[in-house]
Amino acid sequence: MTYQERVDAFRARIDAGEKIEAGDWMPDEYRQAALKFIEMHANSEVMGALPEREWIPRAPTLRRKLSLTAKVQDEVGHGQILYRVAEDLGKSREQMFDDLVNGRTKFHNVFHYPTESWGDVAVIGWLIDGAALVTQKALLDASYAPYVRAMRRICAEESLHLRHGEDITLELVSGSDAQREMFQDAVNRWWEPIMHFFGPPSKARDVLLEWGIKTRTNEDLRQEFFSTYVPKLWDLGISVPDPELRYDEAAGEWIWSEPNWDGFWQVVRGNGPMTATRLGLRKGMWDTHAWIREAFAGIPPKAA
Amino acid sequence: MDVWDVLGKRTVTDEWTLVGGVKAPDVEMALLLARETHFRHKEGVAYAVRRRGEAADALVPGTWPAETLGGVTDRSYRRQEAYAGVGAKLKRVAAQLAERGLRIDRPRPPGSGS
Numbered sequence: 001m002t003y004q005e006r007v008d009a010f011r012a013r014i015d016a017g018e019k020i021e022a023g024d025w026m027p028d029e030y031r032q033a034a035l036k037f038i039e040m041h042a043n044s045e046v047m048g049a050l051p052e053r054e055w056i057p058r059a060p061t062l063r064r065k066l067s068l069t070a071k072v073q074d075e076v077g078h079g080q081i082l083y084r085v086a087e088d089l090g091k092s093r094e095q096m097f098d099d100l101v102n103g104r105t106k107f108h109n110v111f112h113y114p115t116e117s118w119g120d121v122a123v124i125g126w127l128i129d130g131a132a133l134v135t136q137k138a139l140l141d142a143s144y145a146p147y148v149r150a151m152r153r154i155c156a157e158e159s160l161h162l163r164h165g166e167d168i169t170l171e172l173v174s175g176s177d178a179q180r181e182m183f184q185d186a187v188n189r190w191w192e193p194i195m196h197f198f199g200p201p202s203k204a205r206d207v208l209l210e211w212g213i214k215t216r217t218n219e220d221l222r223q224e225f226f227s228t229y230v231p232k233l234w235d236l237g238i239s240v241p242d243p244e245l246r247y248d249e250a251a252g253e254w255i256w257s258e259p260n261w262d263g264f265w266q267v268v269r270g271n272g273p274m275t276a277t278r279l280g281l282r283k284g285m286w287d288t289h290a291w292i293r294e295a296f297a298g299i300p301p302k303a304a
Numbered sequence: 305m306d307v308w309d310v311l312g313k314r315t316v317t318d319e320w321t322l323v324g325g326v327k328a329p330d331v332e333m334a335l336l337l338a339r340e341t342h343f344r345h346k347e348g349v350a351y352a353v354r355r356r357g358e359a360a361d362a363l364v365p366g367t368w369p370a371e372t373l374g375g376v377t378d379r380s381y382r383r384q385e386a387y388a389g390v391g392a393k394l395k396r397v398a399a400q401l402a403e404r405g406l407r408i409d410r411p412r413p414p415g416s417g418s
Contacts, residue, residue, distance in 0.1 A: 067381035074382075077341055084325050088307075093327070149324055153342065160345075163387035166394065174397045231417035235398035237406030247411045297305060299329035 014212050019145035022088040033207045034144050035089040037214070042082035043100045044108035049075040050278045051115045052124055060118060067164055068121065074157045081153065085146045094293070101283035103270050110193045112272025119179075119186030122172055125165020127190065127229060131197050133158045134225050143212030173236045180237075187233070188241045195242075195256070196264040198222040226254040307356040308334040310341070311363065312348040316370070320352060320363065331355075335366045339373070345382050346374035394418045 001009075007027045013020070020026060026034075049072045056072065059065035083093045099105040110128055115121065136158060139151045172183040199218040208214040226247075230240060244257035266272070270279075305327050311320040323342050328334035334353040343351050349370035354363045366373075380386040398418040401407055 063381065066379075067386075070379070070382045073344075077344070080341060081324055084307075084327065087327070088325075146325075149322065153323065153347075156347075157345065160382070160384050160387070163384065163390045164381075166390050167387055170390070170393050170397050174400065227413045227416050231412040232394065232398075234408035234410060234412070235394075235401070235418040237401045237404075237408060239408060247413055249411050252413070296329055299333075 014143050018143075019148065020143055021145050029207060030211050030213075031089055033211060034147070034213050035086055035091060037208055038082055038086040038089070038144075038147055039091065039096050040106055040108070042079050042086055042096065043105060044111060045075050045082060046079035046100070047107040047111045047278060047282070049079075050281065051111055051113070051274075052121060054115050055118065055121045058118070059121075064168070071125070071161050071164060074161065078150075078154050078157070081150045085150050088146060097286060101279055101286050103279060106268055106270075109196045109264060109267045109272070110190075111278070112267045112275045113190070113193055114274050116189070117182050117186060118168075119172060119182035119184075120190070122165060122168040122183055123186040123190045125161060126169045127165070127187070127194060128197070129158055129161045129165055130229055131194055131225050133162055134221050134228065135198070138216040138221060139214070141215050147213075169236070173238065184238055187238055191241045192259045192263070193267075194225075195222070195259040196261075196267070198225065200261055200264070222256075223254055226256070230254070305329055306334075308338070308353040309356055310338040311352045311354065312342065313350040314348050316349055323347075325356070326353070331364050335364065339366060339368060343373050344375075349373065 006025060010020075010025065010027055010030070020030075052068060052075075053072050056065060056068055059068050083096055086096060087093050096105070100107065110124075115124070133155065136151055136155050140148060140155060142148055142151070169183065172179045198221050201219060202209070202217040206214070206217075209217065226245075230245070230247075233240060242257050244255060246255050247253075248255050267275070306329070308326050308328055308331075309322055310324045310326055312323045313320060326334055326337040326341060328337055331353065334355075335351070338351055338353050350365060351368075351373065352363045352365040354360075375382075395418050398407065
């Protein structure tokens with residue numbers, strides 16, 4: 001069988017809705033695209049734990065501290081699960097982590113910003129995890145089976161995180177004026193990063209969509225996010241800092257203003273306000289704990 | 305280092321289902337990592353690992369009984385049950401805020417909102 005015939009046969013499997021397992025033959029383009037996508041996802045989970053982690057010592061009650069700690073642990077756990085999935089596609093976990101902490105690979109734009117108040121914890125927990133859940137649910141039907149299994153677990157945990165974030169939000173918006181202002185201020189600061197989160201309009205040829213590694217376009221996901229969260233924000237008397245944003249009843253879709261995409265590219269290229277600080281923290285941990293990896297690698301296999 | 309497939313059972317009558325994988329130098333460490341990574345939130349009643357590539361019957365079940373898997377102290381904040389009623393709370397808070405005249409009333413998709 002020629003390479004092209006194998007690609008065609010693989011394409012037929014994808015088109016028939018079959019799932020691909022780690023040991024299956026796959027075209028180089030598929031392997032590379034899946035690896036890059038899942039590696040970026042894993043990086044984002046690991047880095048995404050940091051903005052919220054900064055608020056663990058300052059959580060307002062013991063219960064909030066416990067639940068936030070558990071959530072941060074979950075996010076790091078997602079990173080571990082996803083690095084394992086990515087590893088089977090041909091790049092070692094050590095290499096992926098080394099590339100991340102040395103700035104050679106990317107992580108999601110929303111995790112490059114500072115968390116200034118407890119209101120930010122509410123916004124991250126409810127709206128950013130909500131945005132993540134919209135995109136992650138769309139991956140439950142992806143073509144790469146190990147990724148789908150990971151996403152099943154991750155989506156279950158993210159649904160819990162969403163409730164956790166919603167609970168904190170409701171506490172703030174039904175509280176004092178100062179609490180409401182704190183939440184509104186956080187929404188104002190995070191709105192543009194959230195719009196960036198869904199990414200720029202999808203390219204005409206998106207390799208990820210073509211191979212079923214992703215199943216829905218950026219616009220489609222953004223619209224779902226608007227429909228789910230904007231009416232809830234309005235119900236809570238919280239405004240959205242986009243003067244153009246409105247639901248066009250005739251067209252059945254949301255109109256919104258394009259954010260500043262230059263700012264987005266600056267951030268994803270590693271020039272965000274907190275990029276260096278957070279990568280520095282991860283790199284410090286990675287270097288300090290090198291001895292644990294060495295100890296692990298040095299344990300001789302047991303005689304059968 | 306070996307790759308281990310992680311399997312679990314949601315209920316006692318279920319078959320073993322593949323849920324993920326871990327990398328570990330030996331079976332004890334594989335079981336520990338499997339438990340921490342995949343069964344922290346009471347996801348099942350039994351867990352097991354199998355070295356990748358070995359026969360189906362080479363499964364090594366973990367020894368933690370169902371009642372202790374996922375922890376025995378009150379860690380409900382790790383699970384959905386701790387947030388039961390948040391949806392109803394949203395409706396309640398929204399109604400209060402509407403009474404205070406704070407609701408932003410703008411066109412929205414049918415059936416959306418609190």
